[in-house]
Structures are given as C-alpha cells and as structure tokens.
Amino acid sequence: MHFFIDSKELTEGVLSVIKALPVRTTMPILEGIYMEATQEGVKLKCSDLMLQKECIIPATVEEPGNVVVPGKLFSEIVRKLPDSIAEITLNGKSIDINCGRAKSSLQCVETNEEFPDMRFNGETFLVKIDHNDCRDMINQTVFATAQDDSKPILTGVLLELGENITIVATDAYQFAMRTMPLKAPVSERDVVIPGKSMSEISRMMDETEEDVELTFTKTHVCVNIKHSRLVARLLDGDYIKYKQILPKEHKTRAMIDKKELMESIDRAQLMAREGNNNIVMKFHNNKLTISANSFAGRINEEMDVQINGDDIDIAFNPRFCMNILKCIPDDHIYMDFTTSISPCVIRPAKSDGFYYLIVPVRIYSNF
Amino acid sequence: MHFFIDSKELTEGVLSVIKALPVRTTMPILEGIYMEATQEGVKLKCSDLMLQKECIIPATVEEPGNVVVPGKLFSEIVRKLPDSIAEITLNGKSIDINCGRAKSSLQCVETNEEFPDMRFNGETFLVKIDHNDCRDMINQTVFATAQDDSKPILTGVLLELGENITIVATDAYQFAMRTMPLKAPVSERDVVIPGKSMSEISRMMDETEEDVELTFTKTHVCVNIKHSRLVARLLDGDYIKYKQILPKEHKTRAMIDKKELMESIDRAQLMAREGNNNIVMKFHNNKLTISANSFAGRINEEMDVQINGDDIDIAFNPRFCMNILKCIPDDHIYMDFTTSISPCVIRPAKSDGFYYLIVPVRIYSNF
Numbered sequence: 012m013h014f015f016i017d018s019k020e021l022t023e024g025v026l027s028v029i030k031a032l033p034v035r036t037t038m039p040i041l042e043g044i045y046m047e048a049t050q051e052g053v054k055l056k057c058s059d060l061m062l063q064k065e066c067i068i069p070a071t072v073e074e075p076g077n078v079v080v081p082g083k084l085f086s087e088i089v090r091k092l093p094d095s096i097a098e099i100t101l102n103g104k105s106i107d108i109n110c111g112r113a114k115s116s117l118q119c120v121e122t123n124e125e126f127p128d129m130r131f132n133g134e135t136f137l138v139k140i141d142h143n144d145c146r147d148m149i150n151q152t153v154f155a156t157a158q159d160d161s162k163p164i165l166t167g168v169l170l171e172l173g174e175n176i177t178i179v180a181t182d183a184y185q186f187a188m189r190t191m192p193l194k195a196p197v198s199e200r201d202v203v204i205p206g207k208s209m210s211e212i213s214r215m216m217d218e219t220e221e222d223v224e225l226t227f228t229k230t231h232v233c234v235n236i237k238h239s240r241l242v243a244r245l246l247d248g249d250y251i252k253y254k255q256i257l258p259k260e261h262k263t264r265a266m267i268d269k270k271e272l273m274e275s276i277d278r279a280q281l282m283a284r285e286g287n288n289n290i291v292m293k294f295h296n297n298k299l300t301i302s303a304n305s306f307a308g309r310i311n312e313e314m315d316v317q318i319n320g321d322d323i324d325i326a327f328n329p330r331f332c333m334n335i336l337k338c339i340p341d342d343h344i345y346m347d348f349t350t351s352i353s354p355c356v357i358r359p360a361k362s363d364g365f366y367y368l369i370v371p372v373r374i375y376s377n378f
Numbered sequence: 379m380h381f382f383i384d385s386k387e388l389t390e391g392v393l394s395v396i397k398a399l400p401v402r403t404t405m406p407i408l409e410g411i412y413m414e415a416t417q418e419g420v421k422l423k424c425s426d427l428m429l430q431k432e433c434i435i436p437a438t439v440e441e442p443g444n445v446v447v448p449g450k451l452f453s454e455i456v457r458k459l460p461d462s463i464a465e466i467t468l469n470g471k472s473i474d475i476n477c478g479r480a481k482s483s484l485q486c487v488e489t490n491e492e493f494p495d496m497r498f499n500g501e502t503f504l505v506k507i508d509h510n511d512c513r514d515m516i517n518q519t520v521f522a523t524a525q526d527d528s529k530p531i532l533t534g535v536l537l538e539l540g541e542n543i544t545i546v547a548t549d550a551y552q553f554a555m556r557t558m559p560l561k562a563p564v565s566e567r568d569v570v571i572p573g574k575s576m577s578e579i580s581r582m583m584d585e586t587e588e589d590v591e592l593t594f595t596k597t598h599v600c601v602n603i604k605h606s607r608l609v610a611r612l613l614d615g616d617y618i619k620y621k622q623i624l625p626k627e628h629k630t631r632a633m634i635d636k637k638e639l640m641e642s643i644d645r646a647q648l649m650a651r652e653g654n655n656n657i658v659m660k661f662h663n664n665k666l667t668i669s670a671n672s673f674a675g676r677i678n679e680e681m682d683v684q685i686n687g688d689d690i691d692i693a694f695n696p697r698f699c700m701n702i703l704k705c706i707p708d709d710h711i712y713m714d715f716t717t718s719i720s721p722c723v724i725r726p727a728k729s730d731g732f733y734y735l736i737v738p739v740r741i742y743s744n745f
Contacts, residue, residue, distance in 0.1 A: 084652065084674055091645045105675060112638070113645055117675035271479070278458045278480055281451065307451055308472060308484035 012076025012101035014048045016068060018092040018110050024055050024066045025086045027218075027239055030211050032082045033059035041127075043079035043120035044086070048072045048099075056126070057082065062208045063129045066239045076101055079120040088115055129242045133228040138172055139195050142223050146216035148178050148189045149209050151338040151365070156206035157182035167203040167246040169253075179253060180206070185331045186253065186354070186368035187338070203250050204232055208243035215241060257368070258356060261347035263320035265294050266360060269344050272299075273336050275312035279303040280329035282310040289372050290329045294348075295322045303329075325351040326374045332357075335367040379443025379468035381415045383435060385459040385477050391422050391433045392453045394585075394606055397578050399449045400426035408494075410446035410487035411453070415439045423493070424449060429575045430496040430609045443468055446487040455482055496609045500595040505539055506562050509590050513583035515545050515556045516576050518705040518732070523573035524549035534570040534613040536620075546620060547573070552698045553620065553721075553735035554705070570617050571599055575610035582608060624735070625723060628714035630687035632661050633727060636711050639666075640703050642679035646670040647696035649677040656739050657696045661715075662689045670696075692718040693741045699724075702734040 025044065033041050036059065045056040053070040056063065078101050088108065089097075097110035101119075108115045149168075157165035162183075171177040177190040204212075212234055216223065219236045226233045227245075234241045279290045279301050286305025293300045294316065301312040325348060336344070341359035348355050351374065357367040392411065400408050403426065412423040420437040423430065445468050455475065456464075464477035468486075475482045516535075524532035529550075538544040544557040571579075579601055583590065586603045593600045594612075601608045646657045646668050653672025660667045661683065668679040692715060703711070708726035715722050718741065724734040 081674060084648065087648050088645065088677070091641075091648070093641070112642065112679050112681055113677070114679070115645070115649065115675060115677040118673070274458075274460070275479065278455065278482070281454050281458065282482065285451065306485070307448060308482060310455070310480070310482035312479050312481070314479055 012048050012078060012106075013074040013099070014053055014070045014072040015096050015098050016053055016070040018089070018095055018097045020068050021053075021097060022089050022092070024053075024068045024238075025089050027066055028055045028057040028064040029082055029086050030214070031057040031059055031062045031064040031241075038124065040079060040120055040122045040124045042082055043126070044082045045077065045079050045126040047077035048075050050075070056128075058127055058129065060127060061205055061244050062211060063242045064211070064239070065242075068238065078106055079122075079126055080106055080117055081120055085117060088117070129231065129244065131226075131228060131231050131233050131242050133230075136197070136200065136227040138176065138193065138197055138225045138227070139222050140176065140193070140225065142216040142219050142221060144191055145223055145225075146213045148176070148191060149213035151189050152178045152180045152187040153206050153209050153213070154334050154338075155180040155182055155185045155187040156209075164203060164246055164248050164250055167205050167250075168209045169250040170202045170204060171199075172197050172201070173199040179250070181251070181253065181368075184328070184370050185334060186256075187335070188253075188366040190364040190366075200227075201250065202227060202232065203246040203248070204243060205246055208232075208241070211241060212243075215239065256354070257366075258347070258349055258354060261320070261349055261356065263294060263318065263323045263348040265299065265319075265346045265348075266317040267299065267344055267346060268314065268316075269336055269339060269342055271314050272344070273333065275301045275314060276329050276332050276336070279310050279312055280333070282308060283329050288328060288330075289326045289374075290332075291324065291326045291374060293322075293324045294318050320348075323348050323351055324374065325355065325371045327355075327369060327371055331369050335369060338367070339365060379415050379445060379473075380441040380466070381420060381437045381439040382463050382465050383420055383437040385456070385462055385464045387435050388420075388464060389456050389459070391420075391435045391605075392456050394433055395422045395424040395431040396449055396453050397581070398424040398426055398429045398431040398608075405491065407446060407487055407489045407491045409449055410493070411449045412444065412446050412493040414444035415442050417442065423495075425494055425496065427494060428572055428611050429578060431578070431606070432609075433606045435605065445473055446489075446493055447473055447484055448487055452484060455484070496598065496611065498593075498595060498598050498600050498609050500597075503564070503567060503594040505543065505560065505564055505592045505594070506589050507543065507560070507592065509583040509586050509588060511558060512590055512592075513580045515543070515558060516580035518556050519545045519547045519554040520573050520576050520580070521701050521705075522547040522549060522552045522554040523576075531570060531613055531615050531617055534572050534617075535576045536617040537569050537571060538566075539564050539568070540566040546617070548618070548620065548735075551695070551737050552701065553623075554702070555620075555733040557731040557733075567594070568617065569594060569599065570613040570615070571610060572613055575599075575608070578608060579610075582606065623721070624733075625714070625716055625721060628687070628716055628723065630661060630685065630690050630715040632666065632686075632713045632715075633684040634666065634711055634713060635681065635683075636703055636706060636709055638681050639711070640700065642668050642681060643696050643699050643703070646677050646679055647700070649675060650696050655695060655697075656693045656741075657699075658691065658693045658741060660689075660691045661685050687715075690715050690718055691741065692722065692738045694722075694736060694738055698736050702736060705734070706732060 047054045052067045056065045093111040095111045100107045169179040174196045283303035285307040299316045339359045343360035354368045414421045419434045423432045460478040462478045467474045536546040541563045650670035652674040666683045710727035721735045
C-alpha cells in the first residue's frame with residue numbers, strides 16, 4: 012500500500028470516522044482505524060459494532076492495499092501534521108507517514124480477526140428531510156433516552172414514519188416528542204435507533220447544506236453525506252406503548268415566561284443540589300413560587316404567570332426541567348397539570364410539534 | 379448586618395477573593411468568605427493561611443456587622459443573581475440575600491474560631507513595576523517551581539531585588555530566570571514567594587493598566603490594585619545557591635527556528651508518551667533531527683539549524699522543552715551544550731533577560 016494524500020483532508024476524514032471508535036472494547040481490532048487504498052481514493056472506517064462510520068478521501072494511490080492503524084495515536088499524529096501532501100506507505104507490519112519535515116512510522120494493529128463490516132443490504136426504505144430539521148429534532152429529543160441498560164429499548168429513540176416524522180425518547184422520568192410533516196410522505200413504519208447513533212447523525216448534519224436521506228433496511232439505517240457514510244444497527248424489539256401514558260386532560264394550565272423560569276430554576280438548583288435535589292413549584296393566584304431547601308439554606312423565587320384552573324403544588328428534579336426548557340424555541344411555555352403526583356406536560360405556547368412530559372417527585376416535607 | 383449592594387460588583391469581588399479559598403483544609407472556617415459591612419463598604423476576605431485576598435465593594439450599609447458565609451455556595455448563588463441591587467441581611471445564624479425575584483437564605487459558617495487575618499505590618503520595602511512586565515515575568519518563570527514538597531523552598535519563586543528585578547524558579551529539572559532593570563532601583567534584597575501566590579499576583583495584573591507596587595515586610599508581600607488587596611506569606615529559608623550550577627561555558631551553540639522546533643517537539647512527544655517520554659535531539663552538520671521511539675512506532679523530524687562547535691546527541695523530556703519555548707517571544711532561540719549529560723541553556727536569540735536551563739535525560743538505547 013502506497014499513496015499520497017492531502018494532510019488536511021486526511022485529518023478531516025480521521026476526525027469524522029473516529030466518532031465510531033468504541034470507548035471500551037474487548038476486541039483490539041476495534042481500537043483501530045481500517046484504512047484501504049483503492050483507485051477511488053483512500054477509505055477510512057471505524058466501528059463499535061452498533062455504529063460504523065466511513066469516508067473516502069481523494070488520494071493518488073500508487074499501490075492499493077489495506078491495513079488497520081491504532082486509532083487514537085494515528086488520529087493525534089495526523090492532526091498535527093504540517094499542512095502539506097502526506098506520503099503513506101505500508102512497510103511490513105508498520106506504516107510510514109512522511110509529511111514535510113515529519114516522518115513517522117506506526118506499528119499496525121495485528122490480530123487474526125478481520126475488521127468487521129456492517130452489511131447494508133436488503134430492501135431499502137427512504138426518508139428525505141431538511142438537514143436543519145433533522146439536527147434540531149434529534150437534539151430536542153435524544154437527551155431523554157435512558158442512560159442505563161435496565162430497559163435496553165429505552166436507550167434508543169423511536170422514529171414513527173408516515174405522513175409525518177415523529178421522534179420519541181423517554182427514560183421513564185422524562186419524555187420528549189417532536190413531530191413534523193414530511194415533504195414526501197412515506198408508508199407507515201416504526202424504527203428504534205440507538206441514542207448514540209442518533210447523536211452522531213445529528214452531528215453529521217453540519218457537514219451539509221442540503222436535504223438528507225435516511226435510508227433504512229429491516230435492521231439498519233444509513234446516512235450518506237458527501238464522502239462520509241454512517242451505518243447504524245437498529246434496536247430489536249418493540250418500543251413501549253407510550254400513547255397510553257400521555258395525559259388525556261388537565262386541571263391546571265400555566266403560561267410562563269421561559270427565560271424567567273430558566274433563570275429561577277438555575278438558581279434554585281444550586282440549593283436543591285445541597286439537599287434532596289428537588290425544587291417545589293407552587294402555582295397560586297397567577298403567581299409561581301419556586302423553592303428549594305437544604306441544610307445549607309433555602310432559596311425562593313417568585314414570578315407572575317397566567318394560571319387557568321386549580322391551584323397546585325408540585326415538585327420536580329430541576330435537571331429534567333432544564334433539559335426540556337432548553338429545547339423549546341418559544342418565549343412562553345405551557346405547563347399542564349392534573350395532580351401533583353401525575354406527569355406534567357410542557358409545551359411551547361406557539362410552536363407546534365413539541366410535546367414534553369416530566370414525572371414529578373413526591374413532596375415529603377411541608378416546605 | 380444589613381446592606382444594599384450592586385449584584386455585579388458583588389460577583390466580581392467574590393470571584394476575586396475566592397482565588398485564595400483553600401482546595402482542601404482541616405479548618406472549616408477557611409471554606410468560608412469573611413464578609414464585613416462598615417461605613418466604607420463591604421469587605422470580603424478569603425485565606426488559605428499562606429495567601430489572603432480581600433476587596434472592598436461600595437455598598438449602602440444600614441447596619442454594620444460581620445459574618446462568614448460558605449464560600450463555594452455563596453459564590454455560585456451570587457454569580458447567578460439578576461443584574462440588580464441585592465439586599466443582604468444577617469438574620470440570626472443565616473444570611474438573607476434578596477435580589478429582584480431571587481430570595482435566598484444561607485446558613486452561615488459557625489465555628490468557635492475567628493477568621494484568621496494576615497497582619498501586614500513592620501517596616502516596609504517597596505518595588506514599583508509595570509503591570510505587563512510583572513505579569514509576563516511571573517508567567518515566564520513560575521511554571522518551573524517544584525510541584526511537590528520534597529524541597530519546600532523550591533515551591534517558591536526567588537525575587538532578587540536591587541538595580542534589577544530577577545525572578546528565578548527551578549524544580550531541579552528545569553530552571554527559569556528573568557531579569558529586567560527597575561525604573562527605580564532599590565537596595566539589595568532577596569525574597570522567596572510561594573508559586574501559587576505568585577500566580578495570583580500575575581492574575582491581578584489584568585485588573586489595572588498602571589504600574590503596580592509590591593510592598594514587602596520581612597515576612598509578607600502585599601499588592602493593592604484598586605479595591606483589591608493580596609497579602610502572601612514569604613517562604614522561610616534560603617533559596618538554593620543557583621549561580622553555582624549555571625554553566626560557565628559551552629562547546630556547542632545551535633540557533634534554531636522556534637516555531638519549527640515547537641511543531642516538531644509537539645509531534646514527537648505523541649510517540650514519546652507511548653514509551654519512556656524522552657525525545658532525542660541530534661545536532662550534526664547544521665541539521666537537527668528529533669526522534670522518539672516506543673513500542674507503538676517511531677517519529678523522526680529533521681530541520682536546518684546553525685551549529686557552532688561540536689556535534690552532539692542529547693535527550694530531553696519534551697514537556698520541559700515546550701514549557702520553556704512557550705515563554706520565549708523571539709522567532710529564533712539559542713541552545714548551548716557542553717556534554718550530553720550536562721544542562722543545556724536555552725535563550726532567545728535577540729531578547730535580553732531570559733535564561734533557561736534544562737537537564738537532559740540519559741540516552742540508554744542506540745536509537
């Protein structure tokens with residue numbers, strides 16, 4: 012293997028594929044970047060078996076071949092190369108990288124394993140979406156996925172496709188749903204994509220200014236942007252029947268200034284953190300008071316809100332509230348309550364297609 | 379105690395004094411900020427017993443008094459207050475902070491101890507210096523202080539005062555010295571200031587555009603800038619007799635492009651890190667080659683330099699080289715060598731008043 016490649020383009024490619032490098036793995040070969048020189052250019056690939064990222068970089072290939080290089084070290088060295096043409100040569104069990112004054116030689120990853128490849132084949136199903144909408148919808152939901160594996164399906168994000176695209180994520184404490192009409196409706200289908208892969212799809216959206224296509228098979232999803240390609244395995248199994256848990260009605264609706272609310276929660280959580288990590292929200296007579304108590308002291312915030320329905324006292328984990336409020340573009344939000352132990356719905360006052368739920372915590376003491 | 383204070387000015391003051399809050403302490407009172415309301419304003423103070431920072435903030439004081447508030451929590455709350463006038467009231471064993479919609483109440487720090495005060499008295503000795511020169515000279519030396527306590531005096535920085543100001547720091551592996559004439563010469567005197575206090579003095583230089591005065595007593599140094607005041611204890615004991623270890627001559631002098639050298643060391647240290655953390659520098663025929671080897675591979679960098687004297691092979695810890703090179707403003711540097719096991723002098727090719735030493739590591743293998 013022997014080729015010449017622009018060091019800047021190589022760096023961009025490496026930084027893109029190493030997003031799929033596993034943090035921990037028992038398979039040494041996955042700590043590497045698979046590199047293949049062909050007449051089309053140089054292909055790079057990383058995989059953690061759930062997510063695979065590839066790219067093709069233009070190169071002058073003198074001799075084709077392939078090799079697996081240590082991912083972390085190779086990426087660090089490539090990033091610091093002078094801005095010039097790098098000559099890369101496979102030399103026995105090591106790879107020589109010559110670029111201007113910098114000459115290095117790296118031991119390749121040697122194993123008996125073949126570098127895994129995610130086959131993307133079978134009947135495909137295509138969804139077209141604006142790249143900004145795709146990025147925003149993912150970022151406005153993916154935070155709510157479960158971070159532990161006790162219910163594996165909840166570590167993924169549900170995509171409901173049809174007339175609309177609906178993205179749902181929940182960890183059973185917080186619930187996020189975004190909906191948007193599809194410019195080109197598709198036949199109905201549900202898929203569950205791992206949260207980590209979803210975040211990487213969101214990041215890829217910055218690499219283009221055009222509509223993107225998500226291509227699905229029964230088991231995988233694939234996104235191609237310019238010379239980059241992402242393939243992710245879908246999660247097996249059915250997503251929870253979430254529609255049953257969405258409240259059908261509410262007894263109290265409050266309209267609240269989002270900025271004021273975020274500032275108050277931001278301060279109250281400083282005190283909540285010293286104690287049981289809860290903030291208490293009391294809605295009475297068009298006033299909202301937010302309070303948090305701990306051995307270190309208490310904090311109290313008051314603001315004018317518009318309340319329709321019964322007065323209510325309710326307590327939340329402030330982090331969950333902030334996660335949701337950060338996603339809402341509007342200046343004002345609605346919070347809809349039924350009782351102080353049932354989920355609260357949070358929605359923007361104007362924008363359509365946003366729906367958040369948050370489960371309250373019980374108020375034990377008489378604050 | 380009861381006063382009204384601008385929340386922004388309070389925040390600035392708190393962020394300034396908490397620089398002296400100890401990271402770890404066995405004295406609970408030192409985790410607090412001492413706050414005193416007098417007719418002159420509100421005084422804040424933190425101390426770790428070696429370094430004390432104070433400031434006075436204008437305030438409308440209704441009732442004087444003093445209290446110790448929990449440093450970390452108070453600073454976090456104050457930082458997030460709305461931009462307005464805060465009303466602060468001592469209320470039994472807690473302190474009430476009311477600022478716009480935000481109302482909080484913090485338990486004060488209760489101990490039988492008095493908040494310590496560093497007395498700054500006795501005969502004083504004054505040094506006047508430009509604030510930029512003061513900041514730069516500190517930053518260009520303080521990195522070389524010892525980070526462990528095996529030789530406590532080396533955790534400090536030596537100031538030699540007289541016609542010039544000379545700042546010296548060394549941890550026995552690297553040595554840094556900066557000298558500059560004083561606009562107003564003083565009588566000769568040596569003092570040793572702890573590295574941490576010296577760094578804080580450097581940071582304070584950004585708060586002014588004028589010359590600053592360092593005021594010394596036999597045991598302390600004091601810096602006043604606007605409403606802020608720093609008092610630091612000097613280190614007891616004599617600094618090492620460093621002049622004896624400075625090389626009297628050299629057998630090789632190399633003139634090197636600083637940017638090229640830094641780029642090459644930066645790359646070479648990636649490979650050095652995987653191995654014994656050394657880089658080898660070979661000076662032959664007006665060429666410098668820098669190499670690093672490890673089980674993971676090797677890296678080799680070549681550049682044109684100007685060599686006067688004998689060829690030489692020598693090895694260094696790349697981090698020490700980078701620390702020094704970052705401090706030098708010039709485009710070119712001199713490296714002066716005697717043997718491959720004696721200290722190397724590094725100096726800017728043009729600027730005066732910079733002198734760095736670095737101790738080589740032995741080359742064991744035949745790279």
